[in-house]
Amino acid sequence: MATAEPREKPCVDAALTTPVREGGQDAWTRFEGVSIAIGHYVRMAHEGRMSREEAWRAIGEYNAAMIRPNWPEDRLWVEYERLWSLHIARNGPPLIRNDGAPAAREIATFTLGALLDDGTPMPDDIIGPRVLTPGGMLVLGGAPKVGKSDLVISWLVHMAAGVPFLGFTPPRPLRVFYLQAEIQYHYLRERMQQIGLPPEVMAAARENLVVTPKLKLLLDEGGSALVAQAIQQAFPAEPVDILCIDPIRNLFDGGPDGGGENDNAAMMFFLKDRVEVLRDHVNPDCGIILIHHTKKLSKHQVKEDPFLALSGASALRGFYTSGLILHRPDEDASERKLEIELRNGPALPSKLIDKVRGQWVEINPMNERLVRAEVGAKHDAERMRKNDVILCLLYEEARRGKLYTFAQFSEAFENTGGLGGRTIVHDRLSVLATKGKVKFIRGPAATRIGLAAERSKYGYLCVEGMLLGTGGETVDPDTGEVTPELIPALPSHYKCPQTGAVLPVENPSVWVYQEEDEA
Template sequence: MDITCDFNTLPKNGHYKPLLEKEELKTQLLLNIRSCLSYLFPNGTFHGNEYRIGNLQGSKGKSLRVELTGNKAGLWNDFATGEGGDIIDLWAAAHRKDVKAEFHEVMASIGEWLGYYRQHKVNEAESTISWDYLDENGEAIVKVYRYDTALGKRYLPFDVKKSSYTAPEVRPLYNIPGIIKADKVIIVEGEKCAESLIKQGITATTAMSGANAPIDKTDWSPLKGKHIIIWPDNDEPGKQYAEKVAKKLIDLGVISLATVKIPQDKPIAWDAADCIQEGTNPLEFITNRKSPYHNNNSSNKLKKIDTSIWTNTAPERKWIIKDWLPVGSVTAVYGDGGVGKSLLAQQLMTAAAIGKSWLGIDIEQIKTYGVFCEDDEEELWRRQCTINAFYQLDMQSPAFLDNICLSSRVGENNLLMVFDNKGIGQLTPYFQELLADIELFQPKLVILDTAADLFGGNENDRSHVRQFIQNCCGHIAKTIKGAVLLCAHPSDSGIIRKTGTGGSTAWNNSVRSRWYLSKPDRADASDIDRVLCRKKSNYSASEQNQISFYWQNGAFVECNAHFNSERIVRNNYNKKLDLERGRRHDVILELIASEAYKGKVYTTAQFAKYFEGKLGLGSERSIRERISHLATIGHIKFFKRSPEHELSNTRSKYGYLCVEDMELKISEDQYVFIKPSCYLSATNGVLMPVENPNVWVTHNFIINDNFKLAE
């Protein structure tokens, strides 16, 4: 058998360029460098990253040293003679050959040792294919050659810039020009699969070396901000490849990320190219709602509702707490520091875990999971002891241990979502870890305390807020098919106005239910009294909008006929008046803000006339008096024009009503913050110009309700 091959000429069929064969043999020697050196120099010894031998004749010693790892692997130097070279030179010298003059023989002996030519010879059945990795300008960066031998497929990259058969240190993705133009990209294993999809008009890519690609040496940045689907081969390496790539892309920041799950009836190594060869449309395979398609971090945007299965009987709405805490969505609870938000939440977790009453409301027994970013483990422990004492619950009770999971995150990086310079939210590695742990525990209620620690965006940016509520917190609620209770701090104006809001109005608009925990605003209230008000509930028809309770021995206790009954009866009438007055004030302020969010603004007269008799606000005169009161304490101010929006002329000397942080809709997707131009003096009711429209000032003292706002 002729075991040599003419490396200096190119066969007519185009196989085996000389340099290609040399570099392939060199690569194989380096992959087997320890075996190679032991074969060449049996008397040598391994020392860390070096192999040491006396000389090229194989004598014992340490004068000649060969590098074993890294970029210098195979390089050698004989410190006694000054000779040196690479692994090919070393092989030739050990066999007393001249690598230039006897090139054929050197290559043949290496090939024979590697087993290439003993098992097959180069023949007409072998074929070579190559793929070009292009940059954004369409210029080749790397060419990858694949040639088929009896030993299997072999790949060799050629770095165009360096003009050498090596992979670049930072490896590009395949089909970069296509990636740049696309919003959605499919990642596969290998250039063949990528090309199969590209020929179908689908944007696809692969990392160099497919499942064996070094993830950290690949430049994944062209995929940032895109919708990604990973389509691995149907084998264990493919599964591991998909998991590694998914983790990398989550860290990088993509809009959505999904992985195709291959049906169980498909053969080992089945891939996208096989799918096409079977005659199956790859897009239909992915998007078919019956297809085993798994989404990693976003909802399947292509999924459609099959209304044919609907009946005339609507499904019953599910609640964790009837009318207060709906299943499948996010509820926010606001409360100033020190009023007991975290205690309220931890007590709710405990009540739900053991199926006991919470603030007088019966709750079905469920599993609960709490993330507390402001309380360390000892504080949670102390608080749990007082809560357990209230419920007469042993800390080792199976119901407690099995149904509650507490996590303290003090001092950790707790951001669940961050945002890039385009305002696109990216779920963080911590979010993925948290979601996996939540799924493992399978709770029906998750407490997130607090929003300030978990939200990595601008609280006044509506888009940031909506993405965080819907794609982060809402994603958890949908995953567990339960509820998420998000604890948050209100702004100063939210505390003063008793609305409990903070930041952009999107915080209120994006959640389905919102609570506000505060101390009662009445003369006989003590420091231990609390009131939980329901400021918003999209799904509730109940008129019970608040719960009164008080702090006792480290837990919250509901007020009922057995507690403080004498005081409640004595002050019941005044309390109702106070609550109704406060309720009307809150409704007016919320209406002004929410109507502007729809693109509508009102003068005092227009507002009073339009909302007369609505929402329990009473007569037109009563509404005017409420607006007068709110204007004189600084909660309502006025403006006459907006630089971005042309308003209709009004004869009112005051202009249109506005409240703090009010946003006016000026087009379908565009809003502007309204800055007041004038306000009423708190001392005499005189209309005054606003000197600094960027600073909203309110007054803590009360003006007589009889003051009238004239038009």
């Protein structure tokens, strides 16, 4: 006895465009066609690509155009509700597009005259000046371990407290949801407790900043629905102002084709079908901050266009409204540079920043060397080395019973330890004396410790903690150990940093550095 071969299930495109008649006359039944169509539009609504009302209208249009004769509307509705409930049970809460969001097919147009005549006030910046605007997207990029997350945490705390940060100003305390996927709970807690901000700032931000511990999910259909639900639970009364995603890489969903960050199509899918749909659901006007890694570029490339360092597809750069790059101009220095690119406002200069006593601060760019910075830094290091060599020589020579005047030391140690010629040594000594690191013993103070009377302007050179060898010996009464006899060599005069005059020291036992005294 022959058996009927099982029919293949039609694809969605074929089912949506092929009429189906009753009585099994076609390749599939009316029930199969309706089920495929309803399932397709249920998925679209669940992913937030259309509202439930739009999905129901599309199902009705399919029924009217392709099902012959049409299914009764009440039966169609029952099947729609059944499949919707089943899909929710299997895939979690839906990410439903706001009913107030404009349909994708509605394109707004304005004449030049309308734009010129519109005098309504501009909307307030979420973060001014034009750094993050309503409905805007900001991307902050930086290399691993450069301090992105630490900077972002401090920034978001300030925004939640309504306090300016590095010149970035919120109009009021903002509601911030920080979706971070790198730091586990206990280490996140530790980092938050170590923020070195004033207590009043922390108090103002306590309820306005909501943070997730390390997440193990992708921002796909299910993940987006969970995040939307978490945001609405965190801010039930008022909509969120800022949604920060840190980092993109840990939450990236490239869509059905499974593309990565380097795929332009996958990046556009993530930005438009995941991030923007999520934004439309929680608050179409909220600002998005995306934290992203950068690839390695040469210093010349960073100087020419630092935003080329953003990892992955170029589609990202064409999509955001503001871009920030955090990098170290000098790997051996603690300062970072924040490069800024704005699409919705005038250009902002880059900022030189550093973390001082637990707080991020902006450094005056006038203090930054602009010309041949690397060469200048090497010269600075060499000068510091020579200073250390001179101080060590003075200390060690004193223990041998030898003290020197300016001229005698410059001549005696010319080209010693890489100090250079006599003039260079003399100049270094002069700088050290002005800064208070070298002082002098002259007059009665010199004769009291057995030094010959000197005729120089300054006297004998003296450094902090100096001990003078007398040539005698001391014997330890307990151990019998014999050691050279050393007596303290205390300064009697110092060089005035303002006039260069030689002035008496007020208290020889207290060493004062002029730099600290002036500070």
